[in-house]
Amino acid sequence: MNIKNLLLEVITDKELLNYYNATVIYEDTPTSVRGCVFNHDGVYFIIINKNLSYYKRKKTLLHELSHIELSQLCQKEKDLFAFHIDKYEDEANKYLKDLEKEIYNLEKR
Ligand SMILES: [Zn+2]
Secondary structure (H helix, E strand, O other): OOHHHHHOOOOOHHHHHHHOOEEEEEEOOOOOOOEEEEEEOOEEEEEEEOOOOHHHHHHHHHHHHHHHHOOOOOOOOOOOOHHHOHHHHHHHHHHHHHHHHHHHHHHHO
16 A cells, blocks of 8 residues: 555555545645645644645645655654655655656556
8 A cells, every 4th residue: 555556546545545544634725835744643634725726636645645655754743744844845756756757667668
């Protein structure tokens, strides 16, 4: 169960969310905030700006899931908001890009 399987459509986003014990909440956030993720009592809460387009909501969900998959949330404190930390932003974005590249190359063969 990981993002790669989701991108390959082997699993659905619901299955992956269940696996990570994550809940998605669509909120009216400030326009500069696409989304964020935090952990509370072992449950991941992924907040996504509900005003985004369908495509951007999907992208944001993948981005926030990357933070979970890269374990970027439980390193310091439980309520750490990953989106405040540039280093994590870059890592999460790179992780997704690399996955997409990998899958693109798989499909080319
Ligand atoms: Zn982020």
